Amino acid sequence: MAYLVMLSTLATRTALAGPLFGMPTTYQIDSSPLRVVSGDIDAKNGPDLVTGNDAGEDGPSLSILLNRGQGTFQAEVRKNLDAARDLLQAVTVGDFNGDGAADIAVATDDLSVFPTQTVVQVFRNNGSGQLSSPDRYPLNGFFPQCLEAADVNNDGILDLVVCHTSSDSGLGLVSVLLGRANGGVPSGSFDSGLDFTVGTTPATIVVGDVDHDSRSDLVVADTDRRQVFLLYGTGTSALLTAPVTLVGVDAPSALRIRESPGDAFPEILVASIASNQILILHQTAPRAFATAVPFAASQTSSDMGVADFDGDGITDLALLSPVGGKLSIWYGTAEGGFTFGETVSVDDAANSLAVADLNGDGKPDVATTSFVTDRVTVALNVSSARTPTPSGGVTSTPTPTRTPATATSPTRTPTRTPTPTFGTPLPTPTPAGPGDVNCDGKLDEHDLATIIVLIFDGPSACLDGEATAADVPFVLRQLYPSAQ
Secondary structure, rough: HHHHHHOOOOOOOOOOOOOOOOOOOEEEOOOOEEEEEOOOOOOOOOOOEEEEEEEOOOOOEEEEEEEEOOOOEOOOEEEOOOOOOOEEEEEEEEOOOOOOOEEEEEEEEEEEOOEEEEEEEEEOOOOOOEEEEOEEEEEEEEEEEEEEEOOOOOOOEEEEEEEEEOOEEEEEEEEEEOEEEEEEEEEEEEOOEEEEEOOOOOOEEEEEEEEEEEEEEEEEEEOOEEEEEEEOEEOOOOEEEEOEEEEEEOOOOEEEEEEEOOOOOOEEEEOOOOOEEEEOOEEEEEOOOOEEEEOOOOOOOOOOEEOOOOOOOOEEEEEEEOOOOOEEEEEEEOOEEEEEEEEOOOOOOOEEEEOOOOOOOOOOOOEEEEEEOOOEEOOEEEEOOOOOOOOOOEOOOOOOOOOOOOOOOOOOOOOOOOOHHHHHOOOOOOOOOOOOOOOOOOOOOOHHHHHHHHHHHHOOOOOOOOOOHHHHHHHHHOOOHHOO
């Protein structure tokens, strides 16, 4: 039977000739991009790309790649943050004031406050790509790990959702800044945050209507607790319920909500940077989930995206691996599983992806970043529609039927020593002394960025053998003795 299923699947694949994605192109940006997001910044030529950069040439920055109109992009336009004050942690985009042009928000640690404070900064767009000086919204927390723009209270105005850690209790916080209206029109400004205690170190979040009650829900992954939580929208001033634990997973790296064929309610996908398994949480009834079903993706995943890449009406899956720079496409099947499609070569140490129609042809494309090579890689979807796969389920051993696209652009040698990806110390650490968290032989702001990863991901040879939140004030005292 399995042999017949394989033959049927391979026969269907011939309905789509050639690869889904063409040869990728790369664009140089400022150093250490943490995330890439898409939005129409200049209100023309389709979605643009924005990266938030941890350690640029002049400190933390935004790199904006404006779309030329065919899925190719101009050289970066750089927006620097305050290097003496800001430690950039997350970035998102959205049309916060309803003028048709995307605005930009970043979550930063304010280093002028001891021992740092979460601040959300909003850069409003004048409608043609010119960004204002940021409005600053301080919150009662530190080390923001995620920032998302979504309509949480379902009033038609975008809100901002932040994952960070409480300055008072040390517990995890999810804070929601509600977008304000002016005469029923979005103003581009926000009310002070509503705080919800979630785990210890919430780091990844996705917003969507999970239970189909027309209210936005929040799915949150906690790296310290190794758990995924779900907060349901209430439709009241309370906004969200207390978190419900969905599943345990080691080092969760990405979450997505997916409408699956034949299912009445969405399912939740969970990726891990520590395992090649993607967990699928099927919803059997509103707010009732079956035991998580894993499928092996043959790679660990730093990020993932969902879209109908092959035009068959079924949502597919894109997985980004930091090892070897692989973007793998898995086709969704009519029965709710996935079968392997193809691999596109992107930069090594790939850490973030964005899915959007970048060239206006109605098909989803993919942009990725690399924390080490300081580049954005764009892979355009060149497919034609194919017939839905009639069967399949989960295929754990991929057998590609197409020639993978391969990136050929040369890799630039970074001008700085990058912070070790995922907190891994250099092979032979030579610490400058206590506080040199990334073992690069000097004590500087990059140690603050690295300690965040170390807290979540393992020991440090330069501290006391294990980085914890208690080490943060120590490092800050070494860097900013006058701030005490």
